[in-house]
Amino acid sequence: xxxxxxxxxxxxxxxxTSYDPKIVAIVAYITLIGWIVALIMNNPKSALGSFHxxxxxxxxxxxxxxxxxxxxxxLGWITAAVGYLAGLVLWLFGLMGAIQGTQKPVPLIGEKFxxxxxxx
Numbered sequence: 001x002x003x004x005x006x007x008x009x010x011x012x013x014x015x016x017t018s019y020d021p022k023i024v025a026i027v028a029y030i031t032l033i034g035w036i037v038a039l040i041m042n043n044p045k046s047a048l049g050s051f052h053x054x055x056x057x058x059x060x061x062x063x064x065x066x067x068x069x070x071x072x073x074x075l076g077w078i079t080a081a082v083g084y085l086a087g088l089v090l091w092l093f094g095l096m097g098a099i100q101g102t103q104k105p106v107p108l109i110g111e112k113f114x115x116x117x118x119x120x
Contacts (some may be wrong), residue, residue, distance in 0.1 A: 024049035025098035028056040029091060035060065039120070051103045054120050055094045058113030059106065063087045 019041045025048050028038035035056050042049040066087060070080035090106040097104045105111050 018044060018046075019049075021046035021048035022098070022101045025052035025101070026095070028053045029059075029095045029098060032060060048101060048103060050120065051114070052094065052098045054113050054117040055097075055106055055110060057117055057120060058109065059087055059090050059094060062090070062109075 021042075024038045024041045024046065027034045027041065028049070029035075029052070035053065038049065038053055038056075042053060063084065066080045066083035069076045069083065072079075090109075093106045094110075097106075105114060
């Protein structure tokens, strides 16, 4: 028997995992938890992933505002219902853009989302 110590095998150097930007873009539209996961997955940042993370954030904030407006009886309910419907349509546009891998902003307010959430 040899008394030589057994040396551990060298580990392979770890490289940062990068995810497919299209997957990051799609995950960004799947609830708030999906948005947070996409934000974490988007490292190193990709243009497509960042674009859709900003679009999704804007749509979620729009829906949050609709929830606040819905507290007001009657007029608030009607306004919130229209806002929720608009939010659903914008969400579908954004999700379809993510699935196609394009950076087309959602209608009406998508350009503003990109401007307002540059830091994300």
